[in-house]
Structures are given as C-alpha cells and as structure tokens.
Amino acid sequence: MKPYIYITRKLPSEVAEAIQAKYEVGMWGKENIPVPKALLIEEAKKADALLTMLSDPIDESVLNAGDRLKVVANLAVGFDNIDLKTADKRGIAVCNTPDVLTDTTADLTFALLMATARRIVEASELVRQGKWKSWSPLLLAGHDVHHKTIGIVGMGKIGETVAKRATGFDMEILYHNRSRKLEAERNLGAVYSTFEELVSQSDFIVCLTPLTDSTKNLFSREVFRKMKKSAIFINASRGPVIDETALYEALVDKEIAGAGLDVFEKEPISADHPLLKLPNVVALPHIGSSSIETRMTMMRLCLDNIDAVLSGKDPLTVVNKEWKVRV
Incomplete structure (x- = not known):
C-alpha cells in the first residue's frame, strides 16, 4: 500500500503527477477556497503527509486525528498556522519553503x-x-x-x-x-x-x-x-x-x-x-511570493520534503529540528 499524501489546495497537474507513481495522492479540488476543517481532519486521519497552505489551521485536532502522519509541508516561509508543540510531541516533521521566495x-x-x-x-x-x-x-x-x-x-x-x-x-x-x-x-x-x-x-x-x-x-x-x-x-x-x-x-x-x-x-x-x-x-491579497516561477519552486520543495521524510531521510527544510518520526 502506497503512503498517502493529502494536499489542501488544487495544484497544477504537472506537479501532482510527478509524485503519483510513488504515492497515493488526494487533493482538495478548489484553488481559491480553503478545505473545510472537518474534511481536513478526516483526511489527516489516514494521511502519511500533508501539504498545507499558510491559511490552513494545522492545530492539535488535525495533528492528533490519526496515527500515520509523519510530515506537514507548509507552502510558505511562515508556519504560525501550525501547532509546533503538538507536532514535536507526535514526532511529526514540519517543513517550510525558505530562501526560494x-x-x-x-x-x-x-x-x-x-x-x-x-x-x-x-x-x-x-x-x-x-x-x-x-x-x-x-x-x-x-x-x-x-x-x-x-x-x-x-x-x-x-x-x-x-x-x-x-x-x-x-x-x-x-x-x-x-x-x-x-x-x-x-x-x-x-x-x-x-x-x-x-x-x-x-x-x-x-x-x-x-x-x-x-x-x-x-x-x-x-x-x-x-x-x-x-x-x-x-x-x-x-x-x-x-x-x-x-x-x-x-x-x-x-x-x-x-x-x-x-x-x-x-x-x-x-x-x-x-x-x-x-x-x-x-x-493586496497576500501575494508576496506569487510569481509563477517561485510558486512552482515552492510546490516542488514541499513535495521534496515529503518524499524525503516518507523515504526515511532528513527533510531539506525542517522547522522543528528536534522532530523524530514515530516508530
């Protein structure tokens, strides 16, 4: 059974297709509307990885929803939307996208x-x-x-x-x-x-x-x-x-x-x-990093971080340095 990645916003097909051979991928189908919290929790129950947006509240209810979650990759430099204390406690790596933007x-x-x-x-x-x-x-x-x-x-x-x-x-x-x-x-x-x-x-x-x-x-x-x-x-x-x-x-x-x-x-x-x-x-509608080139690079970095963790390797840009994947 392939590890399951859930993506909380619709991404370009060429980005998602790059990982579908190796992973099962679920994705919220709308670009400009956030995934409902109830659905996010349901997806988190079965997910090995989440690719999230800065506007997604990744709180205790999401991080504790299931027992498979190993990594949350945030499509942003900031990560104030993520409960780092709970992530540390659960051994979940939290990654961001610094430098590229x-x-x-x-x-x-x-x-x-x-x-x-x-x-x-x-x-x-x-x-x-x-x-x-x-x-x-x-x-x-x-x-x-x-x-x-x-x-x-x-x-x-x-x-x-x-x-x-x-x-x-x-x-x-x-x-x-x-x-x-x-x-x-x-x-x-x-x-x-x-x-x-x-x-x-x-x-x-x-x-x-x-x-x-x-x-x-x-x-x-x-x-x-x-x-x-x-x-x-x-x-x-x-x-x-x-x-x-x-x-x-x-x-x-x-x-x-x-x-x-x-x-x-x-x-x-x-x-x-x-x-x-x-x-x-x-x-402006929070478009600081919104160029085509940069956003595509950010998406790929998120997926590279997810792939690294799910492959048993260290992520490229981890926020909580003391994370340790649960056995």
Whole structure:
C-alpha cells in the first residue's frame, strides 16, 4: 500500500503527477477556497503527509486525528498556522519553503512601497473610470522614493533583499532586528537603529518581522503617532503584527500619509473592511511570493520534503529540528 499524501489546495497537474507513481495522492479540488476543517481532519486521519497552505489551521485536532502522519509541508516561509508543540510531541516533521521566495517577496514589497508612494492604484482607477479630464500640476501627486529613508523592521533574508533594492534608489537604510546584521551594514550601508529611532526617522517603514508573541500588535496607535506625518507604512509580513484599528485611525487623522498592505489580521478580508474605504491604502491579497516561477519552486520543495521524510531521510527544510518520526 502506497503512503498517502493529502494536499489542501488544487495544484497544477504537472506537479501532482510527478509524485503519483510513488504515492497515493488526494487533493482538495478548489484553488481559491480553503478545505473545510472537518474534511481536513478526516483526511489527516489516514494521511502519511500533508501539504498545507499558510491559511490552513494545522492545530492539535488535525495533528492528533490519526496515527500515520509523519510530515506537514507548509507552502510558505511562515508556519504560525501550525501547532509546533503538538507536532514535536507526535514526532511529526514540519517543513517550510525558505530562501526560494526571498527575491520574489522583496520585489513585491518594493513594488507595494512604490505603488503606495506614487498613488499608482488611484491613478489607474482615475483613467479606467473616465475621470481623467485634464492635466494639472498636482494631479495625483505622490511622494518621492529616491533619496528618502527606509526603515526595515525585521532584517531577515527578505529584509536584506529589500534593502538591496533600496540602494538602487539612493535611499538611507535603517533597520531594526533582534540581532545586528554586520554584513548588511558593510555591503549595503544599512544602519542599525532602535525601534523608536527607526519609527520616528523613516519616510517608509517596512514591516517584515515574523509573527510571534512579542511582535503581535507591535504597531500600535502610540507607534503610529511617533511616525512622520509624511510617512508611508508597508506590511508584507503578517497581519496581526499591526493593530488594524490603530492604523485606520492614524490614516484618518492624517498622522501618517499612507499604507501598503499585502497581509491582514484575518484573511481574506471582506469588501467592507474599513481600511479599504481609504484612498491612501493599497491593499493586496497576500501575494508576496506569487510569481509563477517561485510558486512552482515552492510546490516542488514541499513535495521534496515529503518524499524525503516518507523515504526515511532528513527533510531539506525542517522547522522543528528536534522532530523524530514515530516508530
């Protein structure tokens, strides 16, 4: 009997076909709708491996559903949707997809920064809606990006890659991180700052920090009040890092100039979300790593991790280093 892999989202046929000779594969048949929790638990009861999305809650009820599960491969760098303590207790390897999406996510982050600064979405809608009647000196005038100060909160690999892109715009680079990044300081001219210094001095504050107990609601109303009134806030990390009510109030009260958001506290958001009512907010549907090339690479890495564990080998990118497959 072949080991059974369950995939929680519809993947391209060429990806799934590559493993069907060796494994039995089950797959949720819809691309844009999450697998129902009850069905996920039923599949987990018989699965040797799960290939999951960041939006799937892989909690205790899923991990304890059966006695065959050996590996969960998450199609993301983040893994805050997975109960690591239970996975460790059950001897289940949890894998992610680091490194392969660094450049792509940095591209999107900087694109979001530029779109927000230069009011690209507003300008496009003006044309599409037939409201462009004439040229005027300050028609949809935005903010320059070049020669400004960018402050990066969370200087991991993606943060460093965003900083690299900022050098092309002759930007001053501040960063805040749990540890100093001396190589980035040498090679990119990045300057380590306290969180308070970065927030108050930066023209663009870019949030790339992971979601932890200490970073949840890191960006509060008090923090937004410390920013420049001309500051633009960008979040491409995790939604709960921001107090969304505080951000909304800061924008309405003109305490900051704008925000570009690829992530939200609860996803997907509804069309009546307060932040979507504001013209100085650019909102994207969590597409940081969404290029064809990168997403295909991520899928294959997930399957390579699964194949390694089910073949008795060490996975390529394991999160919980102390995992041990149950005998």
